[in-house]
Amino acid sequence: MSRRGLAAVSSVLDQAASSATNILVLVLAARLSSASGFAGFSMVYVTFSVLLGLNMAYVGQTVVLEKGQGLPPDEAGAGLAVVCRSSVLFTAAASAVAGLVLAVVGLALTGATGRGFLALGLVLPLVLVQDGLRYCFSALRVPQRALAADTLRLVCVVAALAVQPSGASASRLVLVWGLSALPALGLGLWLLRPFVRGARAELRPYLRRGHLGQRFVVEFAVGNGSSQLAVLGLGAFATPLAVGALRGATTxxxxxxVLFNSANAFGPPVVGRAAGKRGVVRMTALMGVVLAVLGGGWAAVLYALPDRLGRHLLGDTWTAASALLPATGAQYAVMGLGTCALLTLRVLNPKATLSLQVVFSLLSVALLLGGHALWGVTGAAWGLAAGSALKAAAAWLRVARLRVPAPEAEALAA
Incomplete structure (x- = not known):
């Protein structure tokens, strides 16, 4: 296998390891907790997911894009070392500030929820810095090092949570989950050290107006972050059990x-080789149909799962989560179509995606909240499915109406 092929395989496996970690954390937490306990853990974990996405958008994506561009060949390595060291230090500083805010909020709140947010504030710098190292390794074109660190993270967190007693509190689970990142963090920093030794960190670019990450944050906020915050809002203004049910179903x-993230990460270079707009659309439409069929098929498998096996996966949360499987399955089926429509637009006209994300992500939030107001948590799940379907339809309509100028069409065919 060529070096490029090995890097691609390592990147996919690293994404799979990271996704498996998130899945197993929620599965183990659900099995160890009561339905109400998992609901509290889910509220904290949704908050972490939003902060993780913001860090990925503001820091991670810019690190991957700023691969020493504009530098002479002999200075590219040194420039990339500065970028990587700077990103690690900025993530550490920013997550420490965010962790302090969460700790203050946790102290202000009462009960198990407050203790859960306090625990998240204490461990947030560990988990965000550990996750952020993968973008440095991607920029350095050594994803196998990210795979090594993230695999260790997966092993440690599963082992740490597996030995926790049944009925463990949300705050205890959050602390164990966060502290279990220490071995992977240490390994990642050790693997990164040869590449950044002697480099000087520059934090000012992250604080300047117009930093590239600011645009990515907007896209994340209106795309993924808005729906995550809406789910979190259900726990604050409706019932935490709704958060646990929705989170359990999506888990x-x-x-x-993993497939959606891989399509976004590795799709553009592959799709961009197709001949003209027609070739691009033919390829992405086929990908969308395949992902939609997989989504529907996976939903059918889960729906047919015996209750005994379902409880083995999610514990007491299974009863509420299983009722949402038809809606969540429909959502993931149309998400496959929508993901490939947005992928098409990124290849043909990257500026065409932001307006779609803004309008239809906010519409999804409105449908989620409206559905919950009318039909409870089941209505919220169907609201998310309807929002994803409308976004997918609008994205493909934009693709159909998009005209590719002749020079761009020739470039796509090259």
């Missing part, structure tokens, strides 16, 4: 997230 579809 079961974790394997599909």
């Amino acid at each position: 079961l579809f974790g394997p599909l997230n």
